[in-house]
Amino acid sequence: MNDTKTLREVFKQTTYQIAGHSKRDLHQLQQVLSRVDGNVEGDMYGTGELIENFQQKMAEYLGKESAVFFPSGTMAQQIALRIWCDEKGIKKVAYHPLCHLEIHEEDGLKELHQIEAVLLADKDRVIELDDVLGMDDDIACLLLELPQREIGGQLPAYEDLEAISRYCREKGIRLHLDGARLLEILPFYQKSADEVCALFDSVYISFYKGIGGIAGAILAGNEEFTKQSKVWKRRHGGDLISLYPYIVTAEYHFEQRKHKFSQYYEHAKELAGLYNQCQGISTRPAVPVSNMFHVHADLPKEELERILLSLSEETGIGFTHYVRQEDESSSSYEVSIGDRYAMIPKEELALAFEKLHQKIGEQKSKAE
Amino acid sequence: MNDTKTLREVFKQTTYQIAGHSKRDLHQLQQVLSRVDGNVEGDMYGTGELIENFQQKMAEYLGKESAVFFPSGTMAQQIALRIWCDEKGIKKVAYHPLCHLEIHEEDGLKELHQIEAVLLADKDRVIELDDVLGMDDDIACLLLELPQREIGGQLPAYEDLEAISRYCREKGIRLHLDGARLLEILPFYQKSADEVCALFDSVYISFYKGIGGIAGAILAGNEEFTKQSKVWKRRHGGDLISLYPYIVTAEYHFEQRKHKFSQYYEHAKELAGLYNQCQGISTRPAVPVSNMFHVHADLPKEELERILLSLSEETGIGFTHYVRQEDESSSSYEVSIGDRYAMIPKEELALAFEKLHQKIGEQKSKAE
Structure with a gap:
């Protein structure tokens, strides 16, 4: 019936x-695997050409010094905020009320890192310059999600982004990009990935959303930041002996779909x-x-x-x-x-x- | 030259x-993938037949109520200890000085969970009954690694294990098995996996050591324990949208090598x-x-x-x-x-x- x-x-x-x-379904992995050279060595605990070359490629694409492949964005972003909090000695960050860390991660940021979150803007609109100008200075990092997924994928004006970036630099507040869907916003802004990322101190992108991989994420920033992120990746249990099933598919679909x-x-x-x-x-x-x-x-x-x-x-x-x-x-x-x-x-x-x-x-x- | x-x-x-x-190298994944039905649906955030059936199979093999697939043992074991600490309201556990958590995880247990570790036994021998009898009662959980990898894979006498298990139950101390290499010790003890696991409240096994998978782990225990472990898995960033590349290879090699x-x-x-x-x-x-x-x-x-x-x-x-x-x-x-x-x-x-x-x-x- x-x-x-x-x-x-x-x-x-x-x-x-x-x-x-x-x-x-499993066809996806079968198809990608059938196109790669089986003699390529798997990565071993974050080392090896396969992972290092991909990280280098993504660092260049994002215009950052360095990049680290993570099994998930949840892990990558908590770690980014933790590093910026430790740097400033303040365990407080600011983000949107519908930020992924606030509503989808079982409070990992608070439970694992004891980091307090200040919620900016109303639930039904994006963070604007005035929200940022009005916030306390005693936060270590501001996270912007572009586009703001939970309200249909909205974006601030690009001039607002530039002004927020300038303000944060003046005030010594780190700016982190939740760019899970970074490639998805480039046509609207008419910018390249590295142009957008230049406004931010650290950037995360996802490989299973618009890019359509199986799972995995990249976290990018300066050398010192990514070096520390590898230590936290191990602490979180994300430094798997091999991440290559995700890397191989991430790279394949990135090349297939980036244009x-x-x-x-x-x-x-x-x-x-x-x-x-x-x-x-x-x-x-x-x-x-x-x-x-x-x-x-x-x-x-x-x-x-x-x-x-x-x-x-x-x-x-x-x-x-x-x-x-x-x-x-x-x-x-x-x-x-x-x-x-x-x-x-x-x-x-x-x-x-x-x-x-x-x-x-x-x-x-x-x-x- | x-x-x-x-x-x-x-x-x-x-x-x-x-x-x-x-x-x-990548041949391994290619070969396993070529043997599975491509129409099988991938797992989605810990749900779906592929992951649920495997978890059920491993729970039965280990003789536990329930089991959860994790991307890594590092993540699974920190979470196990955290759950037992929260249950007792005491943030203290005991394990061997060369325990994986002590020497290979960048102090994740302390940095992420604020759990203190009491080191039992000397570095060059396994934990014995006397070490356990001599420890303070104010610990939430004792972790035993069988075999003790860093000293060549040594084992206590099985009677010692049984006596340690009885003592911990009397004292209300949870007993956790680092069974990364559980299958490897069954022939020496002449026991089945569930017989050994019956001595423990929670068990972790690895799929990339003796079993030879690509990565991944199982954490098993009672229903309440594994339910809580899923919340922590999300907090750690381990609840990936899909873990199937690891599950499919883990299951294939488990069946291929368990005997x-x-x-x-x-x-x-x-x-x-x-x-x-x-x-x-x-x-x-x-x-x-x-x-x-x-x-x-x-x-x-x-x-x-x-x-x-x-x-x-x-x-x-x-x-x-x-x-x-x-x-x-x-x-x-x-x-x-x-x-x-x-x-x-x-x-x-x-x-x-x-x-x-x-x-x-x-x-x-x-x-x-």
Whole structure:
């Protein structure tokens, strides 16, 4: 019986999916591994050509002296903040209320490092220059997440970033970039990675978001910073004997996709336009500034799920595999554009959105 | 010129190597990946059949309620000790002076968890019942490493283990097993994994030592313990979006090798016998109790290296890729037996050891 299937199950069986690059199954690793030279030696506890060359390449790409490969961004970022706190002798940092460290890491920063966090800005907007000017001086480091993922991937004006960077340098406050999605914002800013990173003392980027690797992260900064980060990496249990399965896939997908982020950005704007033509739906931001945005609907979670499920079965297009409840009468989900979007025939996509518009209309008139 | 080559370089070019399973190159992952079903879904933040089934399998093998896959033993063990310390409200544990946490983890236990360590026993012997009876009661957890790697892989008598376990239970002290090499000791004790683990409240095993995977570890204990360990895993930055490259290889090699540890143990005893027939050389322990032992030579590091290098070039057999200096007149290295040993023709091995005996004799008479 179709009506017992979940949205996730139906989504997986659709012919086309709107978001992402591909399935997260073992084919990905098989395919990448089949393309590499098996005689290459694995890395050993952070040493060996495989890891060192990749770290060097990423340091150059980010315009930093040095870079270290980490199994996760959670580990890399806690460590970055710890190093800057130790340097200043102050265990206090500032970041956005919806920062990854604040809401997704079980308070690791506080529990493992005893670092206090000052929350800047309101939950529903990005950190602006005024927030920074208004904060106490006694913080060791300010973390900016670009784009601010939990509010649909919003960005401050580039001039604001430059002014924040100047202010922090004047005040002796370190500036750290949560650049999990750094490549995703370069087309909007019309900057290179090293231009953006030059505003920051330390930078983290992720390999499994826009780049589409399996896992892993890079933390970059000056030599002294990255040297210390390796000591903390060992303390955290992240100095694995071998990280090469992640490094090999990170490098492969970085090379494969680094030039495609303008395309993802353009597609995100196009797709947000289709959503915003549907009644009862709006995207956040209204015009995306990266490859991502959030879809907000004036419908309860269950009703939106039911509509998307039947629509996916009817059209073969997967809109999303989940819907999140916002409140009793509204719901949302996140969209990040990758390789998949380009594979959907335009006319089929347009038709699916017409039907979405209709179905929501029918639902709304039923409810009235 | 041959004389500019290092021992490591010559070792890599030998036809046969005495220790280990195989090269740590990318072939290993390629071969395992080529044997798995690519349609299997990757794990997502600790969920999904791939990781859950493996954790369940390992919990059953170890005779524990529950098990969690970790990227590293460093992470798993700090977390185990932290949980037991929090349970008792005492931030103090006891372990051997050459415990991995004491000498290989940059003091992560102290720096991240503020846990104090009481060192039991002398550096050159294992922890015995008397050491445990003599320790203060105000510790939360005692960690035993079986076998004690840094002293050649020695073991206490099994009756001692049983008595230590009874004592800790009486006193309300948790007992944790650093079982990085648990499978390696089962043939000597003539016990199953779950029989040994029944003496302990929590157990860690490694997948890249005797089992020969790429990296990764299992931490097992009761439901409440492993539930808490997942929270700490996220805090440490170890809850990667996907750990499957390590899980798939861990499971493959576990199944491939779990029945071969008696063979490795027998080979280790045979090989130690060959070493102990050479003048100026002795193994520690004299008779191995696992697949590993240390080789000690009454020769300075440089002289032993020179002898082993020329011997490897002459015979095509790699004895070791490194030598460690003990003091001015003695040196050592570690040997862990895996699949490779069985591939060496017996007569060639015997001849190589005759030559080793001769060369050391020549060196010694030169020195006199």
